[in-house]
Amino acid sequence: MPDLSDSITAIREGAKEDRFTYLTILQYHVTTPAVLPALNEVLQDAGLTQEIGWDLVQMLVTIDGSETCLETVARLGNPREVLIKVMEALERLAGAEDDDVDDEPEEEKAVASDSKIPDRFITLLGMLAILHRRIKTKHPSRFLGPSLVKVFEAYMPIPEMTAAVVNLVRSLSGRKRPPLPQRSSSINILNADKDGDISKNAPDPEAEQEDSNEDELQRKLLQSFATCVLQRYVNAHEMQWSPRLLEIYHPEKLVPGKKTMAQAFRENEVLQQRDSVVGQLVALLSDLGLDGFSGPFIESIYEASAGIDPLAAFEDFTSPDDIHLSPGGTVSLMAYWLFSTDVFGADNPEPEMHLFPEHFTILERFLGDEAQAQVVSSPGTADAVLAIGLGLEHRKLVVATEDASFMTYHHHLTLISVFHPDLQTRNAATRFAGTILHSEPDDHNRLEILEDLLENCMFASLKACAVRWLKEELITARQEKLTNLFSKSEVIERLQYAAFPDMLSVVDMDDEALLEFWVENNPFLLQAANFGYFLFASFKDLVPSGMKGAVEQRFSEPLILAAEKLGRIEGVEGGDKMQVDILIDRLRSLNAQ
Structure with a gap:
């Protein structure tokens, strides 16, 4: 040297x-x-x-x-x-x-x-x-x-x-x-x-007069770029907008003494910084002219393709119309407008959109044909889409037209509830899916949604939700003295084999198969056992003749035997053993009704 x-x-x-x-x-x-x-x-x-x-x-x-x-x-x-x-x-x-x-997530x-x-x-x-x-x-x-x-x-x-x-x-x-x-x-x-x-800047030796259209072109480039940055930041960090909104909308459901997510974000410097950074990006976009929920702006978003790559046009454009905003970034921007209004008291314009048709279309475009891959790769965008829906439903902005497909919309929400990597966001999606189900005005459609989940869904957690939602429909029909499908025994007759499936084959499973069956199905089995006890104890008038004995024979008795066998398998201990014991106890109580 x-x-x-x-x-x-x-x-x-x-x-x-x-x-x-x-x-x-x-x-x-x-x-x-x-x-x-x-x-x-x-x-x-x-x-x-x-x-x-x-x-x-x-x-x-x-x-x-x-x-x-x-x-x-x-x-x-x-x-x-x-x-x-x-x-x-x-x-x-x-x-x-x-x-x-090369292969690590962006945050790491x-x-x-x-x-x-x-x-x-x-x-x-x-x-x-x-x-x-x-x-x-x-x-x-x-x-x-x-x-x-x-x-x-x-x-x-x-x-x-x-x-x-x-x-x-x-x-x-x-x-x-x-x-x-x-x-x-x-x-x-x-x-x-x-x-x-700036006085130290040397002049451009090749200076030319700027074209009159340049202001708009540069502004659109900066808007697009900033929405891309917002999308990447939100997808790299858990903003948890939707679960935090639920805390604001339903404070009665908070657990006394348990720290809320709002408190965590206020007290944790890292979490607080996430809100601050996103706030700065949103303020930047406002400075660039993106500052409201106008009808044409919303329409331009949900009519655009979710798979668009805005940066692809940055070297080949002739007009501002060739330059597009990031779909994920724009959805995050809209979510933050709603979120900051309801959580921080920010002064943002009210949205000119409804769950149907605008948000439904955004949800469909986001999930596309590869819902699991989309939710897993863009968890922040999924949270943002969900937060928009929660904000609109809270404002009673549900249906703008008569053409509202609650069943398809509900199905999309359940995909987020299954695939999202963050537990709190999954729970928020599940709760919102329940709200949407109960909001469907046609009881026949509500029953079809529940039947489809119970008969065709491969996820035990969603089948468990379907059982819980069925129970809520029965309770609502009785409390409000409604005359609909859920106030009649036909609904139980129609769903009994899906809610209480045949468990006879489970008894003969070897230890490995039985353990795998339990891991895959325990949320649904526990919920079904609880529902059976509730049904035979409190809604006997809706139970078809002979159903209780049939449920005991095909469902509860063989499941008790299988659960007892499961409890003796080496390695089933702690929380798993406790859940097995709870299932056995509930099934025996069901039989005793």
């Missing part, structure tokens, strides 16, 4: 050499942060930096403390040439992330990758903000689109990098709109464009 004083001398004196020779000198001597102040002095020569600035980007970006030198390069170098090198550096940054943690990827990546990303975005404001051309959007693609490819959904993105977009929007409202956050990222000295 060369001596420090020798390196500083070489950096200062070498500027007198030809440009190629000087770059060779810099490559040898610019290897440590200690020489950077001397280099920055030399770079104040605008003519020199104009010629060699773009060659310095990759050399400097890997050196700690190079931010000042790179800012000088961005202000004095040829903006078009330096921009290309910054984009290449972002591309290498994205490649470094992929190499380090941010932690596992090179710890210097966020700092370099922030520095490069500060350069971009300066460069794009310097470029004076007829079509600046042609430079902006590809830059934003490279930024997004290198972006990881962590607070520091998100704050840098917010700074970049605010700079690129030209501050033509009022500044964003201040929001509390522990993340404070220096904005080289905003906080630096």
Whole structure:
């Protein structure tokens, strides 16, 4: 390694050499942060930096403390040439992330990758903000689109990098709109464009008059980009909007003494920061003109394809109509408007939409043909879609037309309740599905939904829900003195074999098969046993003649034998053993009725 004083001398004196020779000198001597102040002095020569600035980007970006030198390069170098090198550096940054943690989820990827990546990303975005404001051309959007693609490819959904993105977009929007409202956050990222000295910017040597259509094109690019960032951030972090909304809508169902999710988000700094970051992104989009639930805006969202890739058009567009918002990001934006209104008391416009047809269409488009893959890969978007539905139902914005398919809508909700990776969000989807079922005005349709779940559903947890919802329908019919299918014995006759299936074959299973059967079916078996006890104890008038004996013979008695055998299997202990004992006790109580 060369001596420090020798390196500083070489950096200062070498500027007198030809440009190629000087770059060779810099490559040898610019290897440590200690020489950077001397280099920055030399770079104040605008003519020199104009010629060699773009060659310095990759050399400097890997050196700690190079931010000042790179800012000088961005202000004095040829903006078009330096921009290309910054984009290449972002591309290498994205490649470094992929190499380090190729198969890990984004939230873990941010932690596992090179710890210097966020700092370099922030520095490069500060350069971009300066460069794009310097470029004076007829079509600046042609430079902006590809830059934003490279930024997004290198972006990881962590607070520091998100704050840098917010700074970049605010700079690129030209501050033509009022500044964003201040929001509390522990993340404070220096904005080289905003906080630096703009008077130091060299003019664009190839300046042209800007086209009159450019404002709208650039605004649409920034809107689209910001919705993509919002989508990625929300899908990388559990925002839990829908379960938190349920706490607000149904405080009577909160468990006394148990910490609520709202309290957790207020008291936990990490969770609080999630809300803050999303709030900043939403405020940014508001600053860019996306700030309300207008009818045309809602229509443009649910008519768009959920599988659209907005970034695909960033290098090939002729009008603002060619540039699309991120469907997942826009759904998250809408969810946050509803959520922040009801949880934080924010002043947002009321939605011009209903569960039917608008939200139903959004739900269908989101789930598509691969519902499980979609929910698992985009859990934040699924939570957002669910939160919108909860908000609309709470506002009684249910049906705008007579064509409302409660059965299909209910089916979509149950897919979220089965596949979503977060337990609280699954529970919220299940509760909302129950609400939708009971909201269906036609009792025949409600019965068909329950029958379909009990007979055709492969998920024991949903079949258990169906049994519980059936019980709720019976109770409602009696309490409200209704005359419908659920007030007559025909409903029990129709569903008895689905609610109390034949268990005779289970008795003869070997230990391994029996244990597997229990793991797959215990939620439904416990719920069915509880329902049987409830039915024979409190609704005997609805039980068809001879049904109780038939249920004992095909369901409860063989299931007791199987459960007793299960309780003796090695490894069935703790909570599992307790559930088995509860099932046996409930089945015996059922038989005793």
